[in-house]
Amino acid sequence: MSATKMRNIGPKSAAWLRQVGLRSLEDIAAIGTVDAFMKVRRAGFKPSLNLLYALEGALCNCHWQEVPDARRTELVSAAEAAIALLPPPRNRPAAAPVTTTHHDDAHAPAMALHLFDDDRALPSAD
Helix, strand or coil: CEHHHCCCCCHHHHHHHHHCCCCEHHHHHHHCHHHHHHHHHHCCCCCCHHHHHHHHHHHHCCCHHHCCHHHHHHHHHHHHHHHHCCCCCCCCCCCCCCCCCCCCCCCHHHHHHHHCCCHHHCCCCC
8 A cells, every 4th residue: 555545644744754765554564653753754854743643543544533542642752752862953053033124214225325335346447
């Protein structure tokens, strides 16, 4: 059974699974729900917990919303423990709050002209 035809698995999730080498229900069953979820996460994708529940539902042949609450809690705990063991992202600065600076429109044209007034930036014609 291909990843695109698995129960609960939509096109985006199927693409993620294919890209990490999980192409069938048997592939997912072989490594387990949490490890399949973590493979997707380690590949750089940003899966939500819905993928975790969808994978479990696919393995149990039920709708992802029918996964029992106790099992969901187990899955989330296992996924959180695995996520905690991941190394921090490489070569990326820590996310910081985004701020927007607004300039007074009356000074904007003068500032733009000033940027191009410097004769030192142009090569000499001599």
